[in-house]
Amino acid sequence: MNDRNSYFPRKLHSLLGVIPLGLFIVEHMLTNFSAYEGGPEGFKDSVAFLNGLPLVFFLELFGIWLPLLFHGVYGLYVAYQSNLNTGRFQYGRNWAFTMQRITGVVTFIFVVWHLYQTRYQVMVGNVTHEELGGVMHDVANSPFYLVLYIIGVIAATFHFSNGMWAFLVSWGITIGPRAQRISSYIWMGVFVICSVMFLMSLFAFRGDEFKEAASAALAWANLV
Amino acid sequence: MAETTTAQKSVKFIIERQDAPDKPSYTEEFEIPYRPNMNVIGALMEIQRNPKKSDGSSTAPVCWESNCLEEVCGACSMVINGKPRQACSALIDQLQQPIRLQPMRTFPVVRDLVINRERMFNALKKVKAWIPIDGTYDLGPGPRMAETKRQWAYELSKCMTCGVCLESCPNVNDRNSFIGPAAISQVRLFNAHPTGEMNQEERLDALMTDGGIEGCGNSQNCVRSCPKGIPLTTSIAAINKDTTKHMFKKWLGI
Ligand code: SF4
Numbered sequence: 038m039n040d041r042n043s044y045f046p047r048k049l050h051s052l053l054g055v056i057p058l059g060l061f062i063v064e065h066m067l068t069n070f071s072a073y074e075g076g077p078e079g080f081k082d083s084v085a086f087l088n089g090l091p092l093v094f095f096l097e098l099f100g101i102w103l104p105l106l107f108h109g110v111y112g113l114y115v116a117y118q119s120n121l122n123t124g125r126f127q128y129g130r131n132w133a134f135t136m137q138r139i140t141g142v143v144t145f146i147f148v149v150w151h152l153y154q155t156r157y158q159v160m161v162g163n164v165t166h167e168e169l170g171g172v173m174h175d176v177a178n179s180p181f182y183l184v185l186y187i188i189g190v191i192a193a194t195f196h197f198s199n200g201m202w203a204f205l206v207s208w209g210i211t212i213g214p215r216a217q218r219i220s221s222y223i224w225m226g227v228f229v230i231c232s233v234m235f236l237m238s239l240f241a242f243r244g245d246e247f248k249e250a251a252s253a254a255l256a257w258a259n260l261v
Numbered sequence: 262m263a264e265t266t267t268a269q270k271s272v273k274f275i276i277e278r279q280d281a282p283d284k285p286s287y288t289e290e291f292e293i294p295y296r297p298n299m300n301v302i303g304a305l306m307e308i309q310r311n312p313k314k315s316d317g318s319s320t321a322p323v324c325w326e327s328n329c330l331e332e333v334c335g336a337c338s339m340v341i342n343g344k345p346r347q348a349c350s351a352l353i354d355q356l357q358q359p360i361r362l363q364p365m366r367t368f369p370v371v372r373d374l375v376i377n378r379e380r381m382f383n384a385l386k387k388v389k390a391w392i393p394i395d396g397t398y399d400l401g402p403g404p405r406m407a408e409t410k411r412q413w414a415y416e417l418s419k420c421m422t423c424g425v426c427l428e429s430c431p432n433v434n435d436r437n438s439f440i441g442p443a444a445i446s447q448v449r450l451f452n453a454h455p456t457g458e459m460n461q462e463e464r465l466d467a468l469m470t471d472g473g474i475e476g477c478g479n480s481q482n483c484v485r486s487c488p489k490g491i492p493l494t495t496s497i498a499a500i501n502k503d504t505t506k507h508m509f510k511k512w513l514g515i
């Protein structure tokens with residue numbers, strides 16, 4: 038036995054997955070959905086609203102960047118510590134366990150790349166916040182990127198929904214088999230709804246109304 | 262007699278063997294005469310009596326462990342046709358042939374099908390899975406336990422430390438220090454006991470150190486595999502609740 042205690046980092050990893058990351062993914066889903074509902078204007082307004090929040094730098098740092106970094110890196114370690122034995126034990130929950138780890142790794146890669154394509158380009162000044170809709174227009178119209186985004190989005194929503202299920206068990210909120218079963222129905226419902234909403238917005242970005250905004254973004258998108 | 266008509270029937274085995282802990286493993290095939298109501302232990306005894314492989318060449322008898330022969334000691338646990346279970350309650354009539362026997366490799370293999378389950382006993386020591394009643398004077402009778410609670414606790418007390426739940430758990434491996442489901446369920450058992458309850462914090466503390474309860478990743482294979490039908494995942498979730506509460510209490514100093 039060594040002195041290292043894995044209890045607190047693992048608990049922190051679990052908590053950060055919900056607050057703030059779980060909240061963030063829901064927020065992100067709603068922002069994107071404004072592209073479906075309100076077109077370029079709706080999306081622009083949502084982005085502008087977020088950027089208008091007070092102390093946005095610190096909000097991003099402590100609300101997203103650091104939690105994401107910890108959850109992602111520690112999560113990779115958690116995945117490394119698991120055997121995948123669905124070959125021998127083909128139970129639904131064991132599949133979910135396996136998928137939680139696979140989607141975790143996929144989401145991590147997807148998020149890094151997605152941040153590079155969007156947030157990083159804003160940071161280095163290649164595009165402005167207003168042009169992000171155009172960036173997404175280009176992404177959604179490239180079959181290659183579109184497929185990668187669909188995989189990434191579905192992986193992220195599964196990881197979120199199933200992670201919420203596991204969070205409720207790990208913190209002792211859903212204890213008995215009945216509570217856990219009902220919880221699994223609810224979170225699988227959330228998974229479906231979130232995936233559909235994300236995909237609807239992704240496809241909304243394909244529309245021509247996002248095109249004008251796209252021309253400005255094209256210049257760097259070709260580089261990616 | 263019936264024997265003359267069934268004498269031709271035989272049972273095929275593919276057994277994963279290993280001569281010593283640090284030796285490579287290899288498989289051998291056996292074909293032994295069928296007897297009605299035979300179990301895997303009976304078949305291994307037959308191989309012991311007549312240690313010949315199916316090609317007729319002789320080999321060292323296959324080693325295994327067993328005691329109670331009625332699925333209460335856990336000694337004969339092994340992987341039978343891919344699933345960890347007790348060999349004494351594995352009836353040949355209910356198994357698909359050829360029957361594959363393997364040691365439970367989550368544990369160090371001593372020889373052939375014999376494994377060392379010491380880590381499980383260490384785990385029980387770590388979480389103090391007992392009720393301390395020794396003292397320098399007679400402590401008198403402890404509080405009584407309600408009969409309904411006793412019946413409930415009896416289910417948890419059926420654990421025979423067989424190791425099947427650890428073998429099925431994807432998080433019990435040599436990259437992970439997870440204590441395994443059995444010991445966590447024992448904490449729930451002893452913390453529910455009216456006298457054991459007096460030391461419940463010690464057991465929770467033990468599960469909040471490295472390799473403790475946080476190692477559970479909720480694959481829930483354990484509860485599907487436990488031969489005693491112990492509600493392991495319910496125990497884990499209940500202890501998750503207790504450890505979480507304990508953590509906040511300690512932080513807030515109450
Ligand atoms: S909990 Fe069940 S599977 Fe695990 S060691 Fe005890 S009896 Fe065996």
Ligand code: FES
Binds near residue numbers: 327329332347
């Ligand atoms: S010999 Fe005791 S459980 Fe099989």
